[in-house]
Amino acid sequence: MTLEKENTQVKNVLDKVTILYAGDSGDGIQLIGNQFTNNTALYGNDLSTFPDFPAEIRAPLGTLAGVSGFQINFGNSAVFTPGDLCDVLVAMNAASLKKNLSRLKERGTIIINSAGFDKKNFRLAGIDPADNPLTNSSLDGYKVHQIDITKLTRENLKDSSLGSKERDRCKNMFVLGFIYWIFNRSLDSTIDFLQRKFKSKEEVLEANLKVLKSGYHYAETSETFSNRFEIKPAEMAPGLYRNVIGNQATSLGLIAAAHCSGMNLFYGGYPITPASDILHELAKHKNFGIKTFQAEDEIAGICSAIGASFGGDLATTASSGPGIALKGEAIGLAVMMELPLVIINVQRGGPSTGLPTKTEQSDLLQAMYGRNGEAPLPIVAAQSPSDCFEMAYEACRIAVEHMTPVFLLTDGYIANGAEPWKYPTAEELKPIALKVRGARKEDEEAYLPYKRNEDLVREWAVPGTPGVEHRLGGLEKDKESGNVSYDPDNHQVMVNLRAAKVNQIAKHIPKQELDSGTTDSKLLILGWGSTYGAIKTAAQELKTEGVDVAHAQIRYIHPFPENLGELLSNYDHIIIPELNDGQLVKLIRDKYLIDAKALSKVKGQPFHAQEIKNEVLNHLK
Amino acid sequence: MLEVLKDSNQKKLTAKDFSSDQDIRWCPGCGDYSILKQVQSVMPELGIPKEDIVFISGIGCSSRFPYYMNTYGMHSIHGRATAVASGLKASRPELSVWIITGDGDSLAIGGNHFIHLLRRNFNVNILLFNNQIYGLTKGQYSPTSELGKKTKSTPVGSLDHPFNPLALSLGADATFIARSIDREPKHLKEILLRAERHQGTSLVEIYQNCNIFNDGAFSTFTDKTNKKDNSVYLEHGKPLIFGAEQDKGIVLDGFHAKIVSLKDPNVSIDDLWIHDESDRNKANILVRFFEDNSSDIDARPRPFGIFYQEERGTYEEGLNQQLAQEVELKGAPDLNKLLAGANTWEK
Ligand SMILES: Cc1ncc(C[n+]2csc(CCOP(=O)(O)OP(=O)(O)O)c2C)c(N)n1
Ligand code: SF4
Ligand SMILES: [Mg+2]
Numbered sequence: 003m004t005l006e007k008e009n010t011q012v013k014n015v016l017d018k019v020t021i022l023y024a025g026d027s028g029d030g031i032q033l034i035g036n037q038f039t040n041n042t043a044l045y046g047n048d049l050s051t052f053p054d055f056p057a058e059i060r061a062p063l064g065t066l067a068g069v070s071g072f073q074i075n076f077g078n079s080a081v082f083t084p085g086d087l088c089d090v091l092v093a094m095n096a097a098s099l100k101k102n103l104s105r106l107k108e109r110g111t112i113i114i115n116s117a118g119f120d121k122k123n124f125r126l127a128g129i130d131p132a133d134n135p136l137t138n139s140s141l142d143g144y145k146v147h148q149i150d151i152t153k154l155t156r157e158n159l160k161d162s163s164l165g166s167k168e169r170d171r172c173k174n175m176f177v178l179g180f181i182y183w184i185f186n187r188s189l190d191s192t193i194d195f196l197q198r199k200f201k202s203k204e205e206v207l208e209a210n211l212k213v214l215k216s217g218y219h220y221a222e223t224s225e226t227f228s229n230r231f232e233i234k235p236a237e238m239a240p241g242l243y244r245n246v247i248g249n250q251a252t253s254l255g256l257i258a259a260a261h262c263s264g265m266n267l268f269y270g271g272y273p274i275t276p277a278s279d280i281l282h283e284l285a286k287h288k289n290f291g292i293k294t295f296q297a298e299d300e301i302a303g304i305c306s307a308i309g310a311s312f313g314g315d316l317a318t319t320a321s322s323g324p325g326i327a328l329k330g331e332a333i334g335l336a337v338m339m340e341l342p343l344v345i346i347n348v349q350r351g352g353p354s355t356g357l358p359t360k361t362e363q364s365d366l367l368q369a370m371y372g373r374n375g376e377a378p379l380p381i382v383a384a385q386s387p388s389d390c391f392e393m394a395y396e397a398c399r400i401a402v403e404h405m406t407p408v409f410l411l412t413d414g415y416i417a418n419g420a421e422p423w424k425y426p427t428a429e430e431l432k433p434i435a436l437k438v439r440g441a442r443k444e445d446e447e448a449y450l451p452y453k454r455n456e457d458l459v460r461e462w463a464v465p466g467t468p469g470v471e472h473r474l475g476g477l478e479k480d481k482e483s484g485n486v487s488y489d490p491d492n493h494q495v496m497v498n499l500r501a502a503k504v505n506q507i508a509k510h511i512p513k514q515e516l517d518s519g520t521t522d523s524k525l526l527i528l529g530w531g532s533t534y535g536a537i538k539t540a541a542q543e544l545k546t547e548g549v550d551v552a553h554a555q556i557r558y559i560h561p562f563p564e565n566l567g568e569l570l571s572n573y574d575h576i577i578i579p580e581l582n583d584g585q586l587v588k589l590i591r592d593k594y595l596i597d598a599k600a601l602s603k604v605k606g607q608p609f610h611a612q613e614i615k616n617e618v619l620n621h622l623k
Numbered sequence: 624m625l626e627v628l629k630d631s632n633q634k635k636l637t638a639k640d641f642s643s644d645q646d647i648r649w650c651p652g653c654g655d656y657s658i659l660k661q662v663q664s665v666m667p668e669l670g671i672p673k674e675d676i677v678f679i680s681g682i683g684c685s686s687r688f689p690y691y692m693n694t695y696g697m698h699s700i701h702g703r704a705t706a707v708a709s710g711l712k713a714s715r716p717e718l719s720v721w722i723i724t725g726d727g728d729s730l731a732i733g734g735n736h737f738i739h740l741l742r743r744n745f746n747v748n749i750l751l752f753n754n755q756i757y758g759l760t761k762g763q764y765s766p767t768s769e770l771g772k773k774t775k776s777t778p779v780g781s782l783d784h785p786f787n788p789l790a791l792s793l794g795a796d797a798t799f800i801a802r803s804i805d806r807e808p809k810h811l812k813e814i815l816l817r818a819e820r821h822q823g824t825s826l827v828e829i830y831q832n833c834n835i836f837n838d839g840a841f842s843t844f845t846d847k848t849n850k851k852d853n854s855v856y857l858e859h860g861k862p863l864i865f866g867a868e869q870d871k872g873i874v875l876d877g878f879h880a881k882i883v884s885l886k887d888p889n890v891s892i893d894d895l896w897i898h899d900e901s902d903r904n905k906a907n908i909l910v911r912f913f914e915d916n917s918s919d920i921d922a923r924p925r926p927f928g929i930f931y932q933e934e935r936g937t938y939e940e941g942l943n944q945q946l947a948q949e950v951e952l953k954g955a956p957d958l959n960k961l962l963a964g965a966n967t968w969e970k
Binding site: 040043044046191238239240241242243244245246254257258261266268270287288289290291292293295297298299301302305306307308309310311312313314315317331332335339424425426427428465466467468469470471472473474475476477485486 | 643645672673674675677679682689690692693694695696697698699700703706707708709710711712713714715717718735736739942945946949950952953954955956958959961962963964966967968969970
């Protein structure tokens, strides 16, 4: 290789690229997606990812149901979504091409593993072999590169002592190496990763490294691509960055909150997609004194957390729709006992088991109302993978400072998605004001567990503190002593107090701001949670196209920020895009009596910015 | 951890100190009263400061119990006291935690948490108030009601084969299994003391008379006239002897228990089954002294006392060891390092 040649090959400089890696769920797609993501983050691009995989661990090989995808959008300026359509589609087999071709831009690039397009693969993908997409003209509008990746991988490893299955498993590294070359990347981050992952499996390490490098060199020498591409690092606010996945950020938020409040972190939960990674992440950091308890079911998960909270820990539990349904009764108990507790719902497609690996925002009303009795509690929602950190932290702060269970809503899309994160230092975090009742002196008046301060927050006394022994429970309480009370007037008072206490939290959360646009804009797009990126992108694009819209994303849903009503009153048109059948829109209409319009999508997939743009344009017609 | 402030001048406590100011709402004559009294009287003997004792219950008549104890307490939700107590004990291993539960609470709605608590072996005490009925909901049959039980919900008799709570507990690898009864206060108190001293989950089944909906369920073991013929009190290292005149014994013939008369000149006291709390095989047979119609033994007495006890590490010990180990391995927590992760870059 000569320097000259290298120079001529580099480079087409692009602003933004979206790649969709697709293949069988056994093809290691998620792994190369994550590797490419880390590499891209370290390179300095802004990025957003969307892993999309089947619910089955070993979905039928080669079928449409078994296709696993990983989409990454990266660029030299701010990136808020994984991209609507992709520029590059990597298709490891016929099914993955068939399933994803519609997501490729016109004249987009397809990199095909030709070994995945034999008779058997066609049959499994439900493609008539006579209609071979590689030979009929269906791909004419695209730039297609066919490589027999399977064969090249095997050739590379012909001297390896690994079994044939294990050898074939390395083919994802070929793809990764190939793509690294195209985008002019260093292999170092992945070499590092492989060395750590296969520390004790030398043969496997060797094989993976060999195939990774061979993919890289193949791209170089085969001249499949005459050009390499480069996406210059993005301009971002100065500071230190790392890459973070939503569930990881949530876990870090909990750990940080425990640290900053001087409490021990307790997590009780039962595995469920897509929430399990929170348990996994927390369990990794036991040196922080974190107690993770994998309970026998979700009920035990939350009840153990309630026990730990009674004991004075920062108690947390996480689940997804079906598990949250099971926790309902216990959440009511925590409301009644006014103990701090953070309940995280990483939402997924429902109802029932629904679409476990797909995303949805359809549990908002469950969080708001899904309990027996009048049982209000605060709800916050994260809007992006890295925002999970801040909102988890906020959920903890509100729980502890206001003695209440708090819901944190995220969803599969941001929980599994990744983005660069300008992470804070411990010193930059908001302090959490933990107040606990001390021992009672002989001459001090009796402890009244339900006596409240000006924020209607009761005083917390934990077991082990002398003189303030008391009993809590689910029966209605006397408004001060906390003794069981069946008095009708007292019940009314307590129902009112519990509601007022939650509403009062509005004084202790940030005011609602516009993300873009002004109060004079013609239309407001109001979102909550994970729709943030798509709405933001839509609003930006509309602006460049001369359409003046404003965008606000609500992260504090109950109570709403104090100024929200006033802010909304500025607009004649309000559109609320949600991945449900219209839930926030109900709350907004109910509270502010305004004619906000729903934009609903319930397909288990996030919004495309284009869908939101279309709705806005339609509306303003 | 939260700072817990301690009062240094501990005064000597009495049963009265453990009684709360709340009016007791059980029906007059309910067996729960006697159990409450024994628990309150045993508390000062434990030598544990009052503020370090917590009673956690589910829902049921029996589960009102914590309200009457002047300790920390929680009247939680139906069936879940075991789960709540697990979390509390994990977070605060130094507390003395008592679970109060009924036969419906622990074995119907809470059956799952019950067996999982036992296998995990948290160092807590479970007092299972078994009245073989749902008291609070006014008299439906429970998982421990006998087959064919006629109640409001089973007017022509229940079809469910009952749970044997002690056999179930042994099956779930409980490390302390005992039975007592509301009407034997001295015995109950002794068992409570032993339960608290056991390191691990102590399961104490307490036969409790519900005089409203299931009166006399345990009269066989309480009626002066025949209780001694129907019950055998287990003592570690002592032979199994029972009967009004202490004239009957139990011998172990292979895996079969046989009743012998000590009046029989061919029977020596040395032939009798010697109770050994640490013998799991014998415990397996003892917990089965239950089904009156089984074939291997005719009318046999119901055992009371400690059936089985074993030392096994508790969950919370293991948990804390892991945390300490991880600090040793990974170093003291450094939040800034954790937030930064392995790969960072500067902009
Ligand atoms: C979720 C739920 N289901 C049902 C009930 C109604 N309930 C309360 S107590 C009880 C049974 C109590 O029986 P047991 O546990 O034996 O207690 P006892 O009253 O006999 O002491 C039932 C069914 C409830 N409180 N909560
Ligand atoms: S109903 Fe039965 S168990 Fe309940 S308080 Fe009355 S006597 Fe006791
Ligand atoms: Mg009962």
